[in-house]
Amino acid sequence: MQNFLNLCKSTIGEENVLLDAQQQAPYLQDWRQREVGKALAILRPASTEQVAKLVQLCIDYAVPIVPQGGNTGLVFGSIPDHSGKAVVISLQRLNKIRQIDVANNTITVDAGCLLQNIQAEAEQVDMLFPLSLASEGSCSIGGNLSTNAGGTAVLRYGNARELCLGLEVVTANAEIWNGLRGLRKDNTGYDLRDLFIGAEGTLGIITGVVLKLFPKPRSYGTAFISLTSIGHAVKLLTLAKQHCHANLTGFELINSVSLELVHQHFPQYQRIFQHTSQFYVLLELSSYESEEKAYQQLEQLITAAFEAEFITDAVIANSIAQAKNCWALRESISSAQAKEGKNIKHDISLPISVVADFVDDAGQCLEQAFPGCRMVTFGHLGDGNLHFNVSPPIGDVHEFFLTHQAQINRIVHDKTHQYGGSISAEHGIGTLKKEELTRYKSSVELQLMHTIKRAMDPHNIMNPGKIL
Known part of the structure; x- marks a missing residue:
């Protein structure tokens, strides 16, 4: 492999071929620090052309490729x-903003651009790029598209797929497909763009992206609401859609365990209510009208919700600081759960109409199998995406609890499938859920996926072993 490595050095520069174990370490460990891989080298190209040349070298020498953006993935x-045969092709140096087209409401960027930087560039021209994630300061847009990331504004703006108009991709045959078209209508054959979005780097390497921009809202309205059941939260969501229409941007569900973990581990965040409730909703409106209009719309919604007895209490943020505190409580749940100890995470989606029944049914099954287990349930109820996580009983030995991970996953995923849901809403499959996929995908679906993989990656070098 020395000749291969020498050719890589001549292509991208010796300083961008990382062989030292200490230099490689950040690229080899997953975001939650549960797994550490091994690589032949970390390759850091600076252009699409360099990526293509590296892929051709990998074909010539039969070296597997793991494409990597911000390495914030969870699967x-x-x-x-662990074989050490693969190279990681990191896109961190492909981080340029290529073009902003205000008239077309688009921004064209390198795939290695951080999500936060794209948001900031849009802000500079008084526009909005609405994809928003807790990891936005670390994740890259190429990675977001590779997993079809969701986030907190899907209800209004859609997943990453809906926010992307065009792609530039280095294929598994080392060819460059330039699909960077900022078109909203293009019915000229198969939609190649959608094949690469959500494929987790198994079909090619995304190197450039055309994204939709939106006019920046003039005002926001934020409310934190307490409820006694998820059934009431679903009714509140229906009511909010009727009252707020397109202004409804975020609708986040938080159960009492989730919120108390945040207050326990992040006491700097102010409590919204002195009493506790079974469930809470964090609701956000964004409007092109005045703040007074947004506040009035929220007030009318909450009044109607009280009259219908869907909610027990509500607070409308009357300052930016209060709104930020509300969102900090929501966005700190995962960190609080990590501070509490090891836990078992599930990223599932369900038809909104069955969410309440699923939570009750799956929760009862888990309580019967593991008495005292704590359900940390939160997520984007507005689009049916729940993070249905399980923490051990207070005082339990976490390592013992995690030995039952397969059984817990089986309960949750079987129930998800029973209720017509998906075992992965926005995190992807990777290797973590690969075996699970075969349980819930039909043989027809799996065969079609294998056919696409063989056709588009004939050398089987593009992130092999992931998804399929």
């Missing part, structure tokens, strides 16, 4: 296996 999709 081991962006790290190599």
Whole structure:
């Protein structure tokens, strides 16, 4: 492999071929520090052309490739296996803003651009790029598209897929497909763009992206609401859609366990209510009208919700600081759960109409199998995406609890499938859920996926072992 490595050095510069174990370490460990892979080298190209040349070298020398953006994935999709045969092609140096087209409401960027930087560039021209994630300061847009990331504004703006108009991709045959078209209508054959979005780097490497921009809202309205059941939260969501229409931007569900973990581990965040409730909703409106109009719309919604007895209490943020405190409580749940100890995470989606029944049914099954287990349930109820996480009983030995992970996953995923849901809403499959996929995808679906993989990656070098 020395000749291969020498050719890589001549292509991208010796300083961008990382062989030292200490230099490689950040690229080999997953975001939650559960798994560490091994790589032949970390390759850091600075252009699409360099990526293509590296892919051709990998074809010539039969070297597997693991494409990597910000390495913030949660299903081991962006790290190599333990064989040490693969190279990681990091896109961190492909981080340029290529063009902003205000008239077309688009921004064209390198795939290695951080999500936060794209948001900031849009802000500079008084526009909005609405994809918003807790990891936005670290994740890259190429990775967001590779997993079809969701976030907190899907209800109004859609997933990453809906926010992307065009792609530039280095294929598994080392060819460059330039699909950077900022078109909203283009019915000229198969939609190649959608094949690469959500494929987790198994079909090619995304190197450039055309994204939709939106006019920046003039005002926001934020409310934190307490409820006694998820059934009431679903009714509140229906009511909010009727009252707020397109202004309804975020609708986040938080159960009492989730919120108390945040207050326990992040006491700097102010409590909204002195009493506790079974569930809470964090609701956000964004409007092109005045703040007074947004506040009035929220007030009318909450009044109607009280009259219908869907909610027990509500607070409308009357300052930016209060709104930020509300969102900090929501966005700190995962960090609080990590501070509490090891836990078992599930990223599922369900038809909104069955969410309440699923939570009750799955929760009862888990309580019967593991008495005292704590359900940390939160997520984007507005689009049916729940983070249905399980923490051990207070005082339990976490390692013992995690030995039952397979049984817990089976309960949750079987129930998800029973209720017509998906075992992965926005995190992807990677290797973590690969075996689970075969349980819930039909043989027809799996065969079609294998056919696409063989056709588009004939050398089987593009993130092999992930998804399929």
